[in-house]
Amino acid sequence: MNVLLVVVSIVFALAAVLTLIRIVIGPSILDRAVAADVLLTEVMCVLGAEMAINHHTRTLPVLLIIAAVGVFGSISIARFVARKDQ
Numbered sequence: 348m349n350v351l352l353v354v355v356s357i358v359f360a361l362a363a364v365l366t367l368i369r370i371v372i373g374p375s376i377l378d379r380a381v382a383a384d385v386l387l388t389e390v391m392c393v394l395g396a397e398m399a400i401n402h403h404t405r406t407l408p409v410l411l412i413i414a415a416v417g418v419f420g421s422i423s424i425a426r427f428v429a430r431k432d433q
Contacts, residue, residue, distance in 0.1 A: 387417040
């Protein structure tokens with residue numbers, strides 16, 4: 348179990364670092380928005396994995412809030428870009 352936990356942690360950390368790099372050097376605002384959504388999804392996956400490993404559901408409200416923030420953030424960025432294109 349410990350080896351699996353280390354491997355999963357390394358994969359999530361690598362994905363988060365690569366996503367942060369895309370947020371910093373992304374050529375357009377849409378690239379940055381997609382990377383931010385990916386980072387929120389990674390955080391949700393980490394919290395879900397932590398809940399599964401430790402057999403609890405205490406962080407479920409946090410997952411719901413993060414999901415709502417991601418959806419509303421994507422909608423607001425899409426509306427902003429749509430107005431900018433016109």
